Amino acid sequence: MEGRYSLIHHVRSLLEDEQGTLYKEAPYRVALCYPSPYHVGMSSLGFQAIYREIHEHPGATAERVFLPDDVEAFKRTRAPLFSWESQAPVSSFAMLAFSVAYELELTGLFSMLELAGLPLLAEERQGGRHPLVVAGGPLTFSNPDPLEPFVDVLVQGESEDLIHVLVEAAASMDREALLDHLARTPGFRVPGRGGQRYHVARAMDSRLPARSQIVTSHTELRSMFLIEPERGCSRGCHYCVMRRTTNGGMRTVPPERVLSLIPDHARRVGLVGAAVTDHPRIVELLRTIVDSGREVGVSSLRADRLTQELVNQLRRGGATNLTVAADGASQRMRDMVDRKHSEEQIVRAAEFARTAGMKQLKVYNVVGLPFEGEEDIDELIRFTAELSRILPVALGVAPFVAKRNTPLDGAPFAGIREVETRLERLRKGLRGRAEVRPTSARWAWVEYMLAQCGPEGGLAAMDAWRAGGSFSAWKKAFEGRGCEPYMARRVEDGRRNPTLWPTVPKVAPSASAA
Template sequence: MEGRFSLLEGVRARLADEQGTLRKEAPYRVALCYPSPYHVGMSSLGYQSIYREIHLHPGATAERTFLPDDVEAYRRTRTPLFTYESGTAVSDFPMLAFSVAYELELTGLFTMLEMAGFPLLREERDERHPLIVAGGPLTFSNPDPLEPFVDVLVQGEAEELIHTLLEAARSMEREALLGFLARTPGFRVPGRGGARYFVSKAADARLPARSQIITPNTELRSMFLIEPERGCSRGCHYCVMRRTTNGGMRTVPPERVLSLVPEHAKRVGLVGAAVTDHPRIVELLRTLVDSGREVGVSSLRADRLTQELVDTLRRGGASNLTVAADGASQRMRDLVDRKHSEEQILRAANFARTAGLKQLKVYNVVGLPYEEDADIDELVRFTLELSRIIPVALGVAPFVAKRNTPLDGAPFAGIREVESKLERLRRGLKGRAEVRPTSARWAWVEYMLAQCGPEAGLATMDAWKAGASFAAFKRAFEARACVPYQARRVEDGRRNPTVWPSVPTVVPVAAQGTSSGNDARPS
């Protein structure tokens, strides 16, 4: 009992640090679940927005629960998974709604279902169990691996869909509810119907998404998050938020953004796929900084930076400037239609130095189709050039092709190949720039989940039961015969002209003049 009391006290301490927590009595209760720990979940703008939307529904309320920081402590003390607001066991709620951000959070979903006392597989549950719903950023690309485990998928932007779901769940029996949702755009009911790879669009009146709760116990430390724009006006071939998704970029007037920032919010994060593409971003930044607030911005685009914008970020508390190149060479950036040049990134480095910032962080990918050693060498040469202007930290992630993008179906470069490229990069830089790589092994696991179907979800369950090591995933994918979609199309002799095999036609053009998902966090 003492151990269980300690777990409850830890949650109460976090609640005491929060500003904006919602509590409401209502006939229909939702356990809003995040399959990563609290400090990650409470940094999610989408999760916080849905929390508020549920509370806005007249007949419903939401209580939060997260993947515990110390799962073993719960197991050791036989503590069931419980909610933050009331400490109620999750098993007492009629609906569990999961927000899943990316593929590797599936194991967190399994752990939470197990801790709540529920069978993992949908087919092993019945009307005695709560309705298991999943939505979130993963549904913009490939939610297929979730199918064996959830009753309902909410696809795309959910600010309005959540109200449709709640109203139906309150008034219908389970069978009628599932049948209704299977016929309703925006929902997919595994085994029953619903459009696949459908991305719903919320009405502009629902914008902007914003934090409901401010807490110091997150990755962003007491930062109020708000989106001055949603979507993107650009066409990067690797990105699920490119301009063809949900009608491109939708901007929110600065006046509305400012009206929604609480007086007590001393730190403000402007979040979106292309924040610096907002036509009035400098005006918005200046107003926030002049009010005495610290300000961070996600998704800085090098081609939109000016000295005034960077100086304003510095006045708002920034110590580093973060940009994304997303291609080891200009040839690779042209391949993926990333509208950045070396000149623009060099200019950003000079802006940062002039503003007195300490470091330039540059995010990049390796392992793109047709990438060669010469492309990595170009990255070395250019990074060394940047490092002579300002200290550089190079974040490097292996390329993972996502569904619903022009690069859908592009193969994974290979674990050894990626590690070889990273070693070539390190040798070339000789310590003159910091290299922060993402694991090639776990990028491959992400790739398999991003490019395979429900069988990859079942393989992930097998790997989780076996300890969730890389070796366990490798064995499980093989045992479940997981094959990426594009490989299946090639084996079948079919080719979809809208996917990756058509992209190489741009390569010769891009190569003639050359020698050779963005971070969503405010910088």
């Protein structure tokens, strides 16, 4: 009992530091679940937006649930997973609604279902004794198929309107009628019963912008009020799920509306979106926020949109580093994926940052794109060294992972050993002239398999989780479930078959990439 009390005490202490927490009694209760810890989940703008939307529904209320920081502590004390607001057992709610951001959060979903005392597989939760298990979130823009074995309903795309449809139907229908109804309703997929696959719903403009409901210091983005001045993107990068063909491209929110929704107590403001600096009035918005005495941050800076004035406003708003994404080891790679940045624009961004008095340039990049060769890595080495003469550089490098529903869907993974070889070439070539921050090639491969496989990929994830979650457990699980990436049976070697991606410019592979 003492152990359980300490878990509850920890949650209550975090609640005391929140501003904007919602409490409401209503007939239909939703446990809004995030399969990562609190400090991550509370930095999710979509999660907070749906929390507010459920509370605005007259017959429903929502309480938050997060993956515990210490899952083993719950197991040791046999404490049931409980909600944040009332510390009620999750199994007592009518619905568990999961927001899943990316593929590797599947294991968090498994842990939360287990701690709630619920069977993982949807087929084992028949008979109406268990809560309805629903999943939505950013993952549904790409490939939610691995979620299918574990959920009763998938909510696909932007959910601000769909959540009202869902709770209204769930509160008024029995389980069987509800599932049949949702299978016929656009935006929903009911595994085994139907629903349009990969249909991505679009919220009404009146629901925009998404914004924080709760501000707390215990998050990845400490005490920052997040708001969305634009949604979507007007660009066509071939690797990106949120490209201009997704949900009609970019929709902007007038600065006047954005400013009117920032609460007086918010001293730090984060502007969040896929292409914030593409907003036609972004400098005006930044200047007004900074002039009000607040700090400000921007989630997505595009080098070709930066000006000295824009960077100066960021510096005035407290930024000490400037972050841009190159997303291609060379100009040839950037051209191939339709990334509209040039070396000159990135150099100019570094010069803007230096002039503004910033301390560091952070550059995000990818390695392992189709047709990439050693000469592309060498170009990245040369260019990064050039940038480092302007300003200290931190180079974030991630292996390329092809996502479903993009022009590079079906592209092969470069290979763990190949990626690690390229990263080592990069480190040796830079010889300390820039800080290299790579993400794991092994876990990128796991993400790739989940991104490119169907429901069998989800079952493999369950097997790997049950086996301890090591990389060798994942490899064995994928093999055991017969997982093959999308189009693997149709194409022997995607690198040598550029017709696999008809919208990608035909770029001849180099000798080292062939």
